Amino acid sequence: MTHVLMRVQGRLGGSCLRGLSTTSVCAKSASQTKASEPQKEIPGPVTQKLKKEMDKVHQAPAVRFFIDYEKSKGNYIVDVDGNKYLDMFMQISSLPLGYNHPDLIKAAQDPKMISALINRPALGSFPPKDWTERLHKTLIDIRPKGLSGVQTMMCGTCSNENAIKTAFMWYQRKKRGGPPSEEDLMSCMKQLPPGTPSLSVLAFQGAFHGRTMGMLSVTRSKAIHKVDVPAFDWPIANFPRYKYPLNKNVDYNKKQDTACLQEVEKIIGDRKKDKRDVAALIVEPIQAEGGDHHGSPEFFQGLRDLCTTYGIAFIVDEVQTGGGSTGSWWAHDSWKLKSPPDMVTFAKKFLTGGYYYKEDFKMNEPYRIYNTWMGEPSKMLLLEAVVNVIKRDNLLNQAGKVGKELQSYLDSLQGQYPKHLSNARGAGTFSAIDCSSAALRDKIVNNAAQNDLHIGVCGDSSIRFRPALIFEEKHLKEAKEALSDAIASAVQSK
Amino acid sequence: MTHVLMRVQGRLGGSCLRGLSTTSVCAKSASQTKASEPQKEIPGPVTQKLKKEMDKVHQAPAVRFFIDYEKSKGNYIVDVDGNKYLDMFMQISSLPLGYNHPDLIKAAQDPKMISALINRPALGSFPPKDWTERLHKTLIDIRPKGLSGVQTMMCGTCSNENAIKTAFMWYQRKKRGGPPSEEDLMSCMKQLPPGTPSLSVLAFQGAFHGRTMGMLSVTRSKAIHKVDVPAFDWPIANFPRYKYPLNKNVDYNKKQDTACLQEVEKIIGDRKKDKRDVAALIVEPIQAEGGDHHGSPEFFQGLRDLCTTYGIAFIVDEVQTGGGSTGSWWAHDSWKLKSPPDMVTFAKKFLTGGYYYKEDFKMNEPYRIYNTWMGEPSKMLLLEAVVNVIKRDNLLNQAGKVGKELQSYLDSLQGQYPKHLSNARGAGTFSAIDCSSAALRDKIVNNAAQNDLHIGVCGDSSIRFRPALIFEEKHLKEAKEALSDAIASAVQSK
Numbered sequence: 001m002t003h004v005l006m007r008v009q010g011r012l013g014g015s016c017l018r019g020l021s022t023t024s025v026c027a028k029s030a031s032q033t034k035a036s037e038p039q040k041e042i043p044g045p046v047t048q049k050l051k052k053e054m055d056k057v058h059q060a061p062a063v064r065f066f067i068d069y070e071k072s073k074g075n076y077i078v079d080v081d082g083n084k085y086l087d088m089f090m091q092i093s094s095l096p097l098g099y100n101h102p103d104l105i106k107a108a109q110d111p112k113m114i115s116a117l118i119n120r121p122a123l124g125s126f127p128p129k130d131w132t133e134r135l136h137k138t139l140i141d142i143r144p145k146g147l148s149g150v151q152t153m154m155c156g157t158c159s160n161e162n163a164i165k166t167a168f169m170w171y172q173r174k175k176r177g178g179p180p181s182e183e184d185l186m187s188c189m190k191q192l193p194p195g196t197p198s199l200s201v202l203a204f205q206g207a208f209h210g211r212t213m214g215m216l217s218v219t220r221s222k223a224i225h226k227v228d229v230p231a232f233d234w235p236i237a238n239f240p241r242y243k244y245p246l247n248k249n250v251d252y253n254k255k256q257d258t259a260c261l262q263e264v265e266k267i268i269g270d271r272k273k274d275k276r277d278v279a280a281l282i283v284e285p286i287q288a289e290g291g292d293h294h295g296s297p298e299f300f301q302g303l304r305d306l307c308t309t310y311g312i313a314f315i316v317d318e319v320q321t322g323g324g325s326t327g328s329w330w331a332h333d334s335w336k337l338k339s340p341p342d343m344v345t346f347a348k349k350f351l352t353g354g355y356y357y358k359e360d361f362k363m364n365e366p367y368r369i370y371n372t373w374m375g376e377p378s379k380m381l382l383l384e385a386v387v388n389v390i391k392r393d394n395l396l397n398q399a400g401k402v403g404k405e406l407q408s409y410l411d412s413l414q415g416q417y418p419k420h421l422s423n424a425r426g427a428g429t430f431s432a433i434d435c436s437s438a439a440l441r442d443k444i445v446n447n448a449a450q451n452d453l454h455i456g457v458c459g460d461s462s463i464r465f466r467p468a469l470i471f472e473e474k475h476l477k478e479a480k481e482a483l484s485d486a487i488a489s490a491v492q493s494k
Numbered sequence: 495m496t497h498v499l500m501r502v503q504g505r506l507g508g509s510c511l512r513g514l515s516t517t518s519v520c521a522k523s524a525s526q527t528k529a530s531e532p533q534k535e536i537p538g539p540v541t542q543k544l545k546k547e548m549d550k551v552h553q554a555p556a557v558r559f560f561i562d563y564e565k566s567k568g569n570y571i572v573d574v575d576g577n578k579y580l581d582m583f584m585q586i587s588s589l590p591l592g593y594n595h596p597d598l599i600k601a602a603q604d605p606k607m608i609s610a611l612i613n614r615p616a617l618g619s620f621p622p623k624d625w626t627e628r629l630h631k632t633l634i635d636i637r638p639k640g641l642s643g644v645q646t647m648m649c650g651t652c653s654n655e656n657a658i659k660t661a662f663m664w665y666q667r668k669k670r671g672g673p674p675s676e677e678d679l680m681s682c683m684k685q686l687p688p689g690t691p692s693l694s695v696l697a698f699q700g701a702f703h704g705r706t707m708g709m710l711s712v713t714r715s716k717a718i719h720k721v722d723v724p725a726f727d728w729p730i731a732n733f734p735r736y737k738y739p740l741n742k743n744v745d746y747n748k749k750q751d752t753a754c755l756q757e758v759e760k761i762i763g764d765r766k767k768d769k770r771d772v773a774a775l776i777v778e779p780i781q782a783e784g785g786d787h788h789g790s791p792e793f794f795q796g797l798r799d800l801c802t803t804y805g806i807a808f809i810v811d812e813v814q815t816g817g818g819s820t821g822s823w824w825a826h827d828s829w830k831l832k833s834p835p836d837m838v839t840f841a842k843k844f845l846t847g848g849y850y851y852k853e854d855f856k857m858n859e860p861y862r863i864y865n866t867w868m869g870e871p872s873k874m875l876l877l878e879a880v881v882n883v884i885k886r887d888n889l890l891n892q893a894g895k896v897g898k899e900l901q902s903y904l905d906s907l908q909g910q911y912p913k914h915l916s917n918a919r920g921a922g923t924f925s926a927i928d929c930s931s932a933a934l935r936d937k938i939v940n941n942a943a944q945n946d947l948h949i950g951v952c953g954d955s956s957i958r959f960r961p962a963l964i965f966e967e968k969h970l971k972e973a974k975e976a977l978s979d980a981i982a983s984a985v986q987s988k
Contacts, residue, residue, distance in 0.1 A: 050623070050626060053626050054621070054625065054626045054629075056642075056643070057626065057629055057630065057634050057642070057643050057644065058625075058626070058629055058643055058644055058645060058646070059643065059645050059856060059857050059863060061857065061858055061859055061860040061861075062618045062619050062860035062861055062864055063618070063619060063620075063621060064619045064620060065620065066620075066621055066622070066623045066625070067615065067620050067621070067622055067623065068622075068623050069609045069610075069613040069615070069622050069623075070609050072613065077620075080623045091614065091615055091616040091620060091866070092616045092619075092866050094614070094616065094866055094867075095613070095614070099613050100609065100612065100613060101612065104611075104612040105608055105612065107612075108607065108608045108611045108612050109608065113602065113611075114599055114602045114603065115563045115564050115594065116563075117598075117602045117607075117872070117876065118593075118594065118595065118598040118599065118601075118602050118876065119563040119566065119589070119593050119594060120585065120588070120589070120845070121561060121563070121585055122585040122586045122588065124556045124557070125556050125557060125558045125586075126557075126558060126559065126560075126561050126571075126585060127548070127557060127560055127561070128560070128561055128562075128563050129544065129560045129561065129562050129563075129574045131548065131552075131560070132544060132547050132548040132551065132552070135548075135551055135552055136551065140551050148550075148551070149550070149551050149552055149553065150551065150552055151552060151553050152552070154648050154649050154652075155648050155652070155865070155866070155867060156866070157652070157706075157865065158648075158649070158651070158652070158706065161705075161706045161707060164707070165705075165707065165723055168722050168723050168724065169722045169723075171722075172722040173722075180717075180721045180722065184717075184721050184722070185717035185718070185721055186717070188717050188720040188721040188722070188723075189714060189717050189720065191711070191720075191725045191727065195717070195720070195721050195722070196720065196721075196723070196724065196725050197722065197724060198724060199724050200724070210865070211655075211659075211864070211865050212651075212652065212655045212706045212707070212708055212709075213655060213658070213659065213706070213707070213708030213726070214706055214707030214708050215706075217685070220683060222861075223674075223678075223679035223680070223682050223683050223689070224679070224859070224861050224862060225861065225862075226682040226683065226685075226689070226690070227674045227678050227679055227682040227689050227690075227862075228662050228663045228665075228666040228667075228674065228678070228682075228689070228691065229659055229662050229663075229682075229690070230662065230690065230691060230692060230693050230694070230726065231685045231690050232707070232724065232726070233685070347866075348866065351614070362553060363553050363555065364555055365555055365718070366555040366556035366718075367555075367556055367716075367718050367719065368718060368719075368721075369553060370556055370705070371649070371651065371704070371705050372585070372586050372588055372649070372650070372841075372842065373588075373649060378611070378872075382611065382612065
């Protein structure tokens with residue numbers, strides 16, 4: 001997860017590496033800021049001091065600033081230097097209700113929280129008496145259509161790991177017509193077939209699914225994530241790269257879908273011939289870290305159909321898109337699939353990780369999908385409050401509504417700066433716009449910080465917006481002022 | 495992590511699979527219990543009912559019983575059927591101070607906890623202002639000798655994943671003499687060398703390092719963990735298998751060490767010739783899940799020396815052994831190494847995951863060791879209380895003292911039942927004994943449960959003891975009564 005402000009420290013051994021998005025951005029190089037305000041030192045002196053102290057005992061190369069979380073509130077984050085930013089990045093898209101939400105304070109003070117915190121169970125074997133009730137009031141209440149159950153996990157990466165493991169087990173069970181044989185069990189201890197099969201997972205160029213060695217093998221967003229780490233030899237297909245606005249590029253974009261789907265089908269066939277069957281396909285509804293690349297409903301319908309045809313598990317990674325910012329609990333709701341995904345993974349704004357599964361993917365054998373903690377009861381108490389607030393305050397609608405306004409503002413910006421800005425796009429507040437270069441993008445983001453606006457970056461030269469669900473029209477008004485000024489200054493100085 | 499009681503449900507599709515330790519144990523088959531007490535139904539009817547409800551919305555095959563955590567206290571766990579067990583398993587060795595410890599209740603009620611819970615940061619970029627102070631009062635205060643820094647993570651598996659990734663990056667940096675080149679960065683996006691190297695990790699037969707696909711590739715404890723999951727082709731060496739008592743088998747055990755070290759050296763050489771260099775070696779001080787296999791200080795000194803000689807990262811996995819139950823914060827303290835391990839991983843009783851590193855393994859480049867959460871501030875508040883209690887109440891000494899008594903009791907048991915019990919062994923309370931068969935072991939463990947004693951199993955036919963650090967002589971007295979009776983009954987009925 002990259003944020004340009006963090007990338008001020010983004011030097012590798014002091015030298016800038018080409019081919020990386022890890023460029024060096026310096027606050028002082030930002031050309032102009034609002035005339036009335038003095039240039040801020042970013043990061044400020046207190047952060048710089050704390051970072052040096054931290055560096056002695058804990059790795060700190062990506063630390064951007066130290067935060068005073070007690071002073072942060074709602075959509076505003078306050079750093080230790082007293083800078084207060086309108087936060088449209090929200091801890092890499094992971095805080096659903098901003099800072100110090102009153103309903104979450106209440107949930108944290110609930111007497112039930114004490115036992116949940118200090119008696120942490122091995123959930124797979126010794127769940128607390130009210131575990132099923134907690135699930136019903138949270139994850140089951142908002143489960144994607146057609147998916148029966150949920151398996152909690154600790155984070156997005158291990159949710160993806162376990163969904164894919166489930167797919168492998170399901171695929172082999174289908175192939176055998178039953179549970180593992182004695183030969184399977186003996187051979188897997190030597191990592192030989194048939195117990196250790198040569199199966200593969202199909203993923204996409206630009207994808208980000210996590211940073212364990214397994215998940216890095218299906219991740220293709222940035223070289224700095226992958227370099228020096230051995231990987232599974234799993235196939236990668238192209239993901240559509242649309243031209244915007246969509247309504248003016250219908251034919252081009254349709255061709256993108258067709259070509260990508262054809263490639264997926266070809267890879268499936270090639271791997272089958274090669275006896276390295278594709279057992280699962282994993283895909284993000286919007287490639288976030290990789291650059292906010294969207295796919296059309298038709299593209300995803302096509303993937304679902306191919307997976308059904310070839311008996312492949314269709315896994316949708318909603319770690320970043322799930323949780324409401326697209327205007328819906330699940331981004332894949334908008335695809336109108338005839339048959340739901342086989343598994344849907346989540347984390348971030350859900351506070352817990354996990355994955356939903358279709359009944360056929362339920363593991364009835366113990367200790368196959370298992371680890372010590374497998375999630376955490378305290379997260380469910382907080383998540384219950386989050387779900388209640390989102391419903392009570394109608395925040396999915398709000399994200400859709402203010403998101404439209406944000407997108408129409410981004411449209412107007414690219415109209416205003418056709419040489420510098422393009423491809424304004426989004427679903428709800430989950431929005432992005434491309435800059436003509438990484439350097440321009442970094443300038444804009446840095447100028448925005450000077451104007452007290454905190455935004456994120458992704459891909460090669462995109463700005464991404466990930467406000468909390470409590471982001472309102474009045475905050476957008478503030479963001480527009482800060483951003484318009486930041487762009488004007490950056491373009492002027494170019 | 496397997497516990498025989500859980501394994502009552504350990505059937506695969508209704509049929510028992512040979513070659514698995516997943517045997518079927520039924521409470522009703524336990525032959526005899528204390529004459530004065532009626533046979534308990536395990537699990538009880540309330541657990542059975544709750545399990546059926548849970549199964550509809552969340553995978554539940556390994557659920558043993560639902561717990562009333564509010565009613566559980568100290569060393570005693572209370573299930574929803576009102577059964578109260580002396581708990582010598584402690585959530586798979588992961589609760590340091592038992593249930594509802596008064597100091598942890600206080601820590602959970604601390605006002606600082608509220609912000610820590612509800613404003614969860616992306617720690618790698620936006621740490622809270624007091625993060626370094628929290629580290630000093632917890633993980634740095636008890637860091638292993640010679641290791642300068644710590645990187646927090648979410649769980650044991652991701653700690654191992656990231657320590658190994660760090661080793662790969664370190665190894666390649668050494669080889670190149672600097673950071674990744676443009677060619678490295680370009681090629682890794684296609685998963686080709688040199689950016690994606692064919693490096694390997696050396697691990698041991700019987701090891702358990704986690705369940706992601708990367709960590710399953712270095713795990714060799716049980717087939718049910720590994721079957722149907724593709725794996726990296728990484729080498730495995732034998733781990734010593736000692737005869738006990740140690741003082742009567744000195745020559746045999748020494749030969750074990752020598753043979754294993756020779757094999758390690760041969761594998762390193764073979765892989766080097768094959769251009770699939772071993773970049774890291776990962777090892778548990780005591781192979782826990784795999785059967786509580788110990789290595790001698792000389793064996794580990796030999797591994798350390800081999801790693802130094804061949805320029806390989808020496809990673810010690812203290813996920814289960816770390817935290818005090820061996821009588822020391824770190825099991826590897828007893829090895830008296832001339833040079834410390836390069837990295838030490840931990841989780842479980844530390845409440846957070848993470849790994850310590852030598853200065854040379856510190857990552858100065860941003861986003862290479864990184865993820866959204868990277869640990870959690872709320873865990874550090876609880877850990878601070880844990881560390882304070884362990885020091886104040888002298889609990890490391892206590893674990894050593896009561897551990898010796900436990901081991902001498904286990905010695906006496908194997909003297910009493912030479913045909914049935916063997917290899918009593920341990921460090922502190924981290925103890926185990928082997929049974930002559932899995933069936934006998936399962937009977938003993940089940941009889942113990944009938945006698946209100948909750949113990950764990952590991953390996954093929956071992957019983958493992960993992961009490962909390964608050965386990966005292968009076969609890970041992972109770973455990974002895976329950977266990978002696980359980981063994982007598984099991985042996986009698988054999």
